[in-house]
Structures are given as structure tokens and as C-alpha cells.
Amino acid sequence: MRKRYPFLAACLVLSLSASAQLGFVRGDSIPVYSPSQLNFPWAGGLNFCQFSEIDLDQDGLLDLFVFDRTGNRITTYINTGTPNQISYKHAPEYQRLFPDLHDWAVLRDYNCDGKADIFTYQSPGFRVFENTSTGSNLQFTLRYNIVLSDYNPQGNPNMVNLYVSPVDIPAIRDIDNDGDLDVLTFSILGSFIEYHENTAMQSPFGCDTLMFELGSYCWGNFSENALNNSIALNQSCRMASPEATDDGQINHQPDQLLHAGSCLECIDIDRDDDKEVVIGDISATNSVMVRNGGTPQSALGDSVDANYPSYDSSVAMAIFPCAFQVDVNNDNKKDLVFSPNVTTAAENYKSVWLYNNTGLTDSVVADFAQNNFLQDHMIEVGEGAYPVWYDYDADGDQDLFIGNYGYYNSGQYHSKIALYKNTGSAANPSFLLQTTDFAFIFGSGSGIQNLAFSFGDLDGDGDKDLLIGDYNGKLHFYQKLPGNPDNFVIAQPNYQGIDVGSFAAPQIIDVDRDGLLDLLIGRQSPGRLSYYRNTGTASNPVFTQMSSFFGGVEVNAPFYSTGHSAPFLYDVGGSYKLLVGSESGWIWHFDNIDGNLAGNFNLIDSTYMDIWEGARTHLSGADVNGDAIMDLAIGNYSGGVALYLGDNNVSTGSLYGNDDAAFELYPNPASGSVTVNVPEFSVYVDVRFGITNLLGQQVMNQTLSMQRTAINISALPKGVYICTLEIDGKRAQRKLIVQQ
Numbered sequence: 001m002r003k004r005y006p007f008l009a010a011c012l013v014l015s016l017s018a019s020a021q022l023g024f025v026r027g028d029s030i031p032v033y034s035p036s037q038l039n040f041p042w043a044g045g046l047n048f049c050q051f052s053e054i055d056l057d058q059d060g061l062l063d064l065f066v067f068d069r070t071g072n073r074i075t076t077y078i079n080t081g082t083p084n085q086i087s088y089k090h091a092p093e094y095q096r097l098f099p100d101l102h103d104w105a106v107l108r109d110y111n112c113d114g115k116a117d118i119f120t121y122q123s124p125g126f127r128v129f130e131n132t133s134t135g136s137n138l139q140f141t142l143r144y145n146i147v148l149s150d151y152n153p154q155g156n157p158n159m160v161n162l163y164v165s166p167v168d169i170p171a172i173r174d175i176d177n178d179g180d181l182d183v184l185t186f187s188i189l190g191s192f193i194e195y196h197e198n199t200a201m202q203s204p205f206g207c208d209t210l211m212f213e214l215g216s217y218c219w220g221n222f223s224e225n226a227l228n229n230s231i232a233l234n235q236s237c238r239m240a241s242p243e244a245t246d247d248g249q250i251n252h253q254p255d256q257l258l259h260a261g262s263c264l265e266c267i268d269i270d271r272d273d274d275k276e277v278v279i280g281d282i283s284a285t286n287s288v289m290v291r292n293g294g295t296p297q298s299a300l301g302d303s304v305d306a307n308y309p310s311y312d313s314s315v316a317m318a319i320f321p322c323a324f325q326v327d328v329n330n331d332n333k334k335d336l337v338f339s340p341n342v343t344t345a346a347e348n349y350k351s352v353w354l355y356n357n358t359g360l361t362d363s364v365v366a367d368f369a370q371n372n373f374l375q376d377h378m379i380e381v382g383e384g385a386y387p388v389w390y391d392y393d394a395d396g397d398q399d400l401f402i403g404n405y406g407y408y409n410s411g412q413y414h415s416k417i418a419l420y421k422n423t424g425s426a427a428n429p430s431f432l433l434q435t436t437d438f439a440f441i442f443g444s445g446s447g448i449q450n451l452a453f454s455f456g457d458l459d460g461d462g463d464k465d466l467l468i469g470d471y472n473g474k475l476h477f478y479q480k481l482p483g484n485p486d487n488f489v490i491a492q493p494n495y496q497g498i499d500v501g502s503f504a505a506p507q508i509i510d511v512d513r514d515g516l517l518d519l520l521i522g523r524q525s526p527g528r529l530s531y532y533r534n535t536g537t538a539s540n541p542v543f544t545q546m547s548s549f550f551g552g553v554e555v556n557a558p559f560y561s562t563g564h565s566a567p568f569l570y571d572v573g574g575s576y577k578l579l580v581g582s583e584s585g586w587i588w589h590f591d592n593i594d595g596n597l598a599g600n601f602n603l604i605d606s607t608y609m610d611i612w613e614g615a616r617t618h619l620s621g622a623d624v625n626g627d628a629i630m631d632l633a634i635g636n637y638s639g640g641v642a643l644y645l646g647d648n649n650v651s652t653g654s655l656y657g658n659d660d661a662a663f664e665l666y667p668n669p670a671s672g673s674v675t676v677n678v679p680e681f682s683v684y685v686d687v688r689f690g691i692t693n694l695l696g697q698q699v700m701n702q703t704l705s706m707q708r709t710a711i712n713i714s715a716l717p718k719g720v721y722i723c724t725l726e727i728d729g730k731r732a733q734r735k736l737i738v739q740q
Contacts, residue, residue, distance in 0.1 A: 024609060024632065026092060027643035030625070032379060032420060034433040039377040040090035041431075043075055044613055045385060045640020046375050047348045049339040050169065051324040052107035054116035056094045058136050062327065064088055065116075066374070067105040069343050070383070070638045071585055071615025074098050074105075077374070084331050088374070092642075096733075097138045099129055103166040104341075106324075108173070110181050112207035119172050122146055125161040126170070128210065137731065142697070149183075149196045149212035162196055162212055163188050167261035167282060169322055169341060175219075175266065175275055177296040180207055184219055184277065186262045191226055192237070193264070193277070195219035195299070220277070222290055222301035224262070229281035229288055231304045263322035263341050267334070271363040274299065278308060278323040280341065287315040287323060287338065313368035315353060318346045318408065325364075328373070333357040336366050337373060348408045348639060349375060349382040378640055381418055381436070382407035385635030386452045386505070386566070389622035390464065392419070393485045397426040398622045400633060401438065402641060403451035403468075415451045416442045419486075427626035439466065439478060439488040446490065448476060452566070452618065456508030456517050460539025467495065469504030473523060496543055500530050505566040505618065512597060519543050520550065520567045527555040527563010527582060531597070551593065552600030557584035566618040569593075570630065579608060581617035585636065605668065607735060613642045663725045669737035676709045678725070688726045691736065693719065713738055 032041035047070040053062040056076055064077040074095045077088035103121035110117050115131035118140055126147055129140040152158035162183060164170045170185040176197065183196040197215035200207055218237040225232070261282035266275040274292045281288075286307050293302030307314040315321045315338050322341040325334045338353040340346035354373035359365030370376065379385075384405030389398045400420040406413025417438040424430030437443050441451065450471035455464040459479060466478035466488050475498050479491035498504075498521070505522035511531060512518060519532040531550040536542030556563040566581035576593040578601065587608035590601040614636030624631040629646035636642075664677040676689055689711070691700040699716060713736075721736045 024611070024644040025647050027624075027631065027645040028090060028092075030429055030431070030643060030645075031424075032431045032433075033423075034379075038379070039088070040077075041377070041379050042643045043090040043092075043374075043378040043640060044073070044636055044642050045378060045380050045638035046075070046339075047351055047383060047638050048342050048346060049352060050104060050106060050322070050341075051326050051337045051339075052105075052116065053326050054107050054131075055114075056091060056138060058133065063091070064326065064328070065107055067101060068614075068638050069103070069341070071636065072100075072102045073614045073636070073638055074101065079330070081330060084329060086329050086373075088328075090378075094138055097140075099140055099142070104164075104169045106169070106172055108181055110207075110210060112179065117143075119170075121164065121166050123166070124163055126164050144210060147210060147212065149214055151214045153213035153215075165261065167341070169263035171264035171266040171277065173266040173275060175296065175299075177273060178202075181210075182215075183212065184264050184266060186224075186264075187217065191224040192218040192235070193220065193222075216299075220290060220292060220294070220299040220301035222304075224279065224281065227283070229279065229284040229286070230306070231279075231288060231290055231301070233301050233304070261320065261341070263320070265323040265325055265336075267323075267325050267336075267364050268362060269364045271360065278336075280320055280322040280338075282320045282341075285317055285319060285321070287321050309355070309366040309368075312355070312366055317351075317353070318411070320346065321353070327357075328354065329356060331357075333359065333361055334364070336364070344383070345411075346408060347371075349380050351375070379420070380639050381416075382639045383413070384450065384616065384637050385639050385641050386618040387633035387635045387641050388453060388455065388620045389624065389633060390455045392455075392464075393421070395422075397422040397424070397429060397626075398624050400431055400641075401453075402635065403453050404639065405450045405471075405637070407436075413449060414442055415449050417451055417453065425626070426623075429624055435486075439486050441468070441478070441488075444490075446476075450503060452503070452505040452522075454506045454508040457538070458508070458517065458541055460537070465491075467506050467508060467519075469500075469506045469521065471503060473499050473501040473504045475504060475506060475521075498532065498543060498545075500548075501525065503564060505564075507567050507569060509569050511569065513594070517541065520569055522565035522567050522580070524564050524583075525556075525562045527565045529553045529565055529567050529580070547598070551578070551590060551596075553578070553580060553588070553590060555580050555582035555584075555586075555588050555606075557582060557586060557606075560584050564616045566616075568619050568621060570621055579619060579621075581619050581634075583616050585612050585615045585617050587611055587617060587619065587634075606737070607668070610734060611644065614638050614640075663732060663734070665723055665734045665736060668734075669739045670713060671739045672714050673710045673712050674736060676704065676711060676723075676725070678704065678707055678727070686727070690724045690726075691716070692722045692724070 032038045050067040052065045056063040061079045061081045063079045066075045076091050076094040078091040080087040101120045105120040107116035117131045118129035128144040130143040132141045147162045148159045149162040150157050164185045175182040178201050180198040180200045182198045195216040196212040199211045200209045222233045223235045263280040265278045269276045274296045279288045289305040289308035290301040291303040294300030320341045321338045324337045335357045336355040350371040352373040353371045354369045355366035356369045358367045381404040386403040388401045399422050402418045406415045418436045419434045419438045420431040421434045423432045453468040458465045463480045465480045468476045475495040477492040477495040478488040481487045500523040503524035507520045516534040521530045529550040531547045532543035533546045534541045535544045555565045564583035568579045578590040580588040589604040589608040592602035613634045616637035618635040621630045632644040634642045687704040692698045716738050723736050724733045
């Protein structure tokens with residue numbers, strides 16, 4: 001689980017000036033070409049996505065919200081509104097304003113205020129966050145932690161949780177056209193779709209509430225085959241009411257869990273005011289559309305398009321394609337976007353299929369447009385992105401290399417290294433994709449799976465060789481030969497018999513400062529680092545394991561079974577610092593390294609500068625824009641890269657260079673008390689500080705009267721909280737980990 005917030009940049013000395021303080025600002029303006037210019041190259045990649053519309057900036061245009069099941073990652077895109085064109089720009093400043101979401105998330109306006117609210121999975125059903133934005137300040141407040149429905153509306157009320165599984169996606173639309181949102185979801189017991197009618201409009205409360213009752217056990221009177229996604233029409237309803245436990249939730253026994261996974265979207269295909277349904281299934285590669293030949297109040301499936309849209313290029317993905325209806329090209333007609341509803345083993349770099357709606361307004365004629373919507377305008381390398389800066393052509397500027405776990409293709413992952421050459425200069429970088437298979441590593445039949453790598457001179461000949469870590473925890477040595485900059489050949493597979501277990505992530509660096517290059521290697525589990533010292537020579541290195549728990553570093557986070565540590569050791573004014581990427585996506589920051597190689601390092605922060613770019617982060621630092629300050633490339637498992645430019649002049653410490661209120665929160669993690677420091681306190685009039693839990697419940701709120709205030713948190717249970725500072729109408733937030 002994760003959340004992103006504005007932060008005050010920590011002090012980090014990187015230049016010759018001892019007083020320099022480093023902040024980071026997202027470097028979205030540095031151009032990338034592939035071969036044409038990408039609109040948002042540093043957006044971070046997309047894998048298995050869900051799409052919704054929302055007005056993020058309150059300008060009257062519907063923008064785009066994308067939820068990626070890979071890492072439960074959110075990306076947001078502002079619609080610039082060019083008529084009849086796709087015209088989005090990546091807007092990462094909004095991503096951090098959404099609450100923690102997982103498994104599935106769709107945005108719908110449930111209370112008729114014109115603002116899209118959040119419907120998202122919450123075991124064993126779903127919860128709802130209300131969009132409580134004011135002006136241009138986007139914010140959400142938890143309204144329903146679990147949504148109930150009356151499963152026996154004709155008799156004694158049987159109010160239990162409206163069940164939706166974590167692998168399903170329900171259709172949340174106004175099915176009966178009465179002005180409120182209803183729900184279609186597959187029954188847990190089988191192949192029928194349940195219709196839960198929202199009776200809010202018939203109540204005294206009107207649209208400003210959710211009041212569900214089971215309207216039908218078999219909406220449309222059709223069923224889906226239990227073994228495949230074939231549809232049987234004219235099926236009678238199952239009549240039974242689920243039993244509720246004492247806490248009001250359905251008692252789901254393991255032997256009842258027959259429904260494996262389906263996704264639903266409701267659209268009016270034929271302009272007759274009733275809703276058709278598009279179905280995706282976990283066991284299928286295609287999409288099915290069932291036409292509604294009934295009415296909005298009494299649905300009746302009367303025909304089936306078993307390979308929707310059969311009149312065009314039918315949807316055909318490796319597994320579980322799901323439909324989402326959004327207008328992406330500003331023509332006032334809802335288009336269809338399809339993406340797999342899985343977490344692995346499906347299309348991952350061409351996984352967003354766009355069908356333009358070429359029909360009349362309020363109808364749908366799906367015309368296939370592309371299979372990489374949004375992905376075609378960002379750095380996208382499938383699953384896993386492992387960036388490395390290296391001036392491979394010795395022209396004085398940094399080039400960008402990106403390894404991956406693999407591009408999914410016909411049941412297999414193809415692991416490659418992409419090269420984006422800097423065709424600009426050291427001061428004005430510009431990157432152009434040269435190849436997706438640098439050194440022909442995949443094309444040569446190496447068979448190496450998961451390419452995490454590092455460059456370094458391992459044979460003492462003055463040029464840098466390539467060392468690749470793989471899925472099995474082993475290393476492979478590719479020697480740089482004279483000639484072209486990409487002239488690498490495999491010199492030693494299973495290099496020196498080194499094996500760290502799984503997902504080896506190497507860095508070549510002189511750890512002990514003896515003039516010889518050593519190895520640091522991250523691994524999947526338990527998220528520790530291995531240190532191999534070079535006990536040989538520069539031209540004939542012998543790597544001897546000194547520690548498999550180097551520095552006491554372990555980046556396993558709560559709720560994660562693996563760590564996927566990825567080290568980046570770097571020098572700051574003659575002193576080593578260590579950043580470590582992790583499975584959770586947080587970056588861990590350590591010091592007290594020099595002279596302490598056999599001891600435990602000092603953990604400065606397990607959420608370094610509150611940067612979160614997705615699950616399984618890898619990072620690499622270098623001066624990319626010629627200002628003598630380190631910049632960061634951060635890869636994630638969605639297959640993309642984010643660029644953070646170092647900036648000594650960032651006074652607010654904002655990730656996005658905005659004017660949010662700045663404050664420090666330390667220590668973090670904390671127990672007993674935490675200190676709030678507001679650097680420019682004397683110039684402010686009204687300073688308020690509050691703490692909420694992840695359910696949106698406020699647990700503390702007070703006015704601050706001094707620059708540094710110690711807040712007593714001894715009464716707070718162990719867990720993750722959100723701290724909010726409000727200064728003269730400006731707001732900033734930080735995550736706080738309480739460890740009592």
C-alpha cells in the first residue's frame with residue numbers, strides 16, 4: 001500500500017558548497033523521441049489499467065484517471081480540450097491527492113453534484129470516497145467504508161455487504177435511468193449478474209446517498225458458462241438470499257467461491273435508452289456483448305456478440321480484457337478502452353486498446369484505433385523498468401539504458417535492454433530511442449530473464465563492461481570489445497558462480513575505496529543486499545562475499561512478502577550515501593557507511609523525500625542536465641521511468657514545483673512524539689495541523705503557535721497516517737508511520 005504527498009526536501013550535500021541543499025523537481029519537460037516526440041515520456045508506464053473520467057482541475061473539461069493494478073498505481077492526465085483530438089498532458093501533481101486504492105477503482109458521481117466520486121474494492125465488497133473538492137483543491141473523504149444492500153427487499157430486510165470480488169470489476173451506472181447509480185455484479189455463487197437498484201431517488205434523501213436493494217438475481221435473464229464465457233439466453237433466476245453474519249456481512253464459505261472473475265461495463269449501444277453489457281472474463285481472451293432487448297426497468301438479453309466488436313477488429317488479448325467507456329477524443333461521444341484485469345501474464349506494453357466511437361451521439365459503434373493508447377507517448381518497456389545512466393558513446397553526455405523483466409508476447413516474456421541516446425547535449429539533454437535490444441542480448445538467444453544491470457570496467461582495459469543480474473539470482477558478464485559502442489559479447493555466464501537467490505540487481509562500485517571495483521547486489525527476498533569485495537586485481541577481479549546482509553539493510557515493508565532491493569550507492573563530498581529501491585515502491589535512504597562496512601548503516605528515511613512512482617522501484621543517479629547536481633531516473637514495475645531533476649533552489653521542497661505549504665515531519669517512522677517544523681512560520685497568520693488515518697477519519701487537529709511543535713502521538717495505534725498542514729489556505733500532506 002502507498003500514498004504520495006508533497007514534501008519538504010531533506011538536506012543532501014552534493015556540490016562543492018557545504019551549504020547546498022538538494023530538492024527534486026519532476027523533469028517532465030526533457031524531450032524524448034521514439035522516433036516522434038513523446039507527449040509525456042516520464043509518466044511511468046502502464047500495464048493493466050482501469051479508466052475513468054474526472055474533472056481534476058475544475059475547468060469544466062473531463063480529464064482522465066488511470067488505475068494500474070500493477071502496484072495499485074494511479075496516473076492522472078489533464079484534458080486540454082482540443083475538439084476531435086486526443087489531447088492529454090500528464091499531471092502527476094493530482095496523483096498524490098487520491099486515497100490509497102487497491103484491486104479496482106472506478107470514478108462515478110453518486111450524489112449528483114457534478115464531481116466524480118471513488119468506488120473501490122474493500123473486502124468483502126467496496127467502499128466509496130466522496131469528492132469533496134472545493135475550487136481547484138482536489139480532495140476526497142471516505143463516506144462508506146462498506147456498501148450494503150437489502151438482499152430481501154420484499155420481506156424482512158436482509159442488509160449485507162454488496163459483494164464484489166477483488167478480481168471483478170462491477171458496472172456502476174444508472175441502469176434504470178432514474179437519476180442515481182445502480183450496480184451490476186456477478187453473483188459469488190455462479191454465472192448470473194445481480195442487479196442492485198439504488199432507491200435513493202425514491203427516498204427523502206434524494207441523490208445524496210446510496211440505498212441499494214437487490215432488484216434481480218439474474219439481470220437480463222441470461223447466464224455465463226461456468227467453464228468459459230459463452231452466454232445462454234432466456235435463463236430463469238436463482239431465488240435464494242445469502243446469510244448474514246452478526247456484523248452484517250455475507251458469510252462466504254470457501255466451497256461457495258465458484259465465481260472466478262469477470263468485469264462489466266454498461267453502455268447504450270443502440271440509442272434505445274436501455275443498457276447493454278460488455279463482459280470480460282478471467283478465462284477468456286475475448287470480450288462479449290449482450291444486447292438488452294428489454295427496458296431500463298426490466299432487462300432482457302436477446303442477442304450476443306460473442307467476439308465484440310465482431311464487425312470490426314475484435315478484442316483479442318492474452319487474458320481477461322475489460323472495457324471502460326470514456327470520451328478520449330473530445331467529440332462528445334463515449335469511446336471504449338480495453339485493458340487486461342490481471343497483475344501478470346498478459347499484454348503489458350501494448351495493453352491499452354482504444355476503440356473510437358464513430359456512431360451517433362448516445363450510441364456506440366466501436367472502431368479499433370490503436371493497441372497502445374497513452375503508452376505510445378511514454379517510455380514503456382513492458383513489465384519492470386531498470387534504468388541506468390551511462391555515457392556509452394563517450395560524447396560527454398548521459399545516455400539512458402533501461403532493462404526490464406520482459407515484454408509479454410504469445411505466452412512468453414522477452415527480456416531486453418532499451419537504449420535512449422542523448423542526442424542533445426550535457427546541458428540540454430534530448431533522448432532518442434536507438435534500440436529496444438541493446439547489444440542484441442535477447443536476439444542472440446541468451447535466454448536471460450529479467451535484465452537488471454550495471455556498467456563497469458571489469459577487465460581493466462579502460463572501457464566499461466556490462467554485468468547483468470537475472471531472475472534466478474545469477475550474474476552474466478558481457479565484455480566490451482573494441483569497435484562500436486554496442487559491441488558487447490557474452491564472456492562468462494553465471495559469472496564467478498555468484499548466486500543471490502532470485503532477481504539479482506547488481507551495482508559495480510568501489511565500496512571499500514581501495515581502488516578496485518566491488519559488487520553490491522540486491523535481491524527479491526528478504527530485500528537485503530549482498531556485498532562482494534574484489535580480492536583480485538583490476539584486470540582479474542575475484543569477488544569474495546563479505547556479507548549477505550550488508551549494512552543491516554532490509555527493505556521489506558509491512559504487507560509485502562518480498563523486498564526486491566535495488567541498491568544505488570553514491571558519493572557526496574567524499575562520503576557514501578545509499579538509496580535502495582523496493583517492492584513497495586518506497587526508496588530507503590541510509591548513511592554511516594564509510595568505515596562501517598561490517599556494521600549496520602543508519603536508516604535516515606524509509607520513504608525518501610516521499611517519492612513514490614510505483615511498485616518495485618529501481619533508480620540511477622547522474623548529472624543529466626549539466627548543472628553539477630545529481631538527477632534521478634526511477635523505474636517501476638509498470639514499465640516506465642520518472643525523471644527527477646536535482647535543484648538546490650527548491651525552497652518549498654515540492655515534487656512538482658507548486659506552492660503548497662512546506663513543512664518537515666521527523667522522526668519518521670516515529671513513536672511517542674513527532675516534531676512538526678514550519679521553516680517560514682513567522683510570516684504566516686493561520687497554521688493548522690491535523691492527522692487522519694487511512695480511512696479518512698481525523699484523529700488529531702490543532703493550531704500551531706510556534707515554528708517547531710512536538711506532537712504527542714503515544715495514543716495512536718501502530719500504523720500509517722496522513723498529516724496535513726494548512727497555512728493561510730494552502731495545504732500540504734505527508735505520510736507518517738507510527739511504530740509504538
